[in-house]
Amino acid sequence: MPELPEVETVVRGLQSTVVSRPITAVQVFRDTNIRPLSSDAFIEPLEGRIIRSVIRRAKYILFELEPELLLVGHLRMTGKFIATLPLKQPHKHHRVWFHLGEDLLMVFQDSRCLGTLELYESLEAFEAVKPLGVEPLSENLTSDYLEKSFGSRSAPIKNLLMDQTRVAGIGNIYASEILFATGIAPTRPGNKLKTQDYKNLVQVTQQILNEAIKKNGTSISDFRRVDEQTGEFQNFLKVYGKTDKPCPRCSGDIKRIVQQQRSSFYCPSCQR
């Protein structure tokens, strides 16, 4: 489900609702993919701490707590954080409830159970464990960096763009959209791109991700914001899922192929 713009949308929603709140109680309804593995070892350190800030790194959601502790969430395909008034009963897909005082409940909901919740001693401890590449919206994303990172590799550029250890945050939808906007076929090997292609990739990646954040992300099937509203960027997608629509540039057919067991969408005549 969520890529960088969707995670950023969730983080902004959480910043305006849960920061400064105490974690008064935690209830785990299903504990797969929670670390520490035992529910008690997960719950006990959290209770009584205050949420000082919520930040995004790659597709991870980091809750900085006080006294110092880091709660790290990853939504994977179907995870959601929802802020709501306290509820009587958990919904079928509610996995964890974080009670934030008497009048606010933060729900971690995840139908497929692929999402993760983990505790780390500090931000440094988290970064030491996760090998994450540069933030695409930071000044660290340069065409020089991309060319050095991808230029010697034979893997298709679509796979490289989604390699979180090189550039962190691009997923399946935005990879297709970015490659359409740059006119590069998703199958082209990294070592077949020109310097100008890498310059275009930087410019287009930042433009598309920023635009998607402005539109609160893409809701195709089930992405939801913290207040359960949908995003709007699905109305601006050019190729992802558009095999039934003509190419917006040349009116030819949009093609679907499979790479790394994921769908890629592109226009074979506009993208080479």
Added chain:
DNA sequence: AGCGGAACCTGTCGGC
């Protein structure tokens, strides 16, 4: 090292 494929888990949709 770098690459491709399978695994993790559940839900939905289309075809027969």
Added chain:
DNA sequence: TGCCGACAGGTTCCGC
């Protein structure tokens, strides 16, 4: 109606 396969916004592990 029921069954079966394909597919879904991600990451990680394993073998070559």
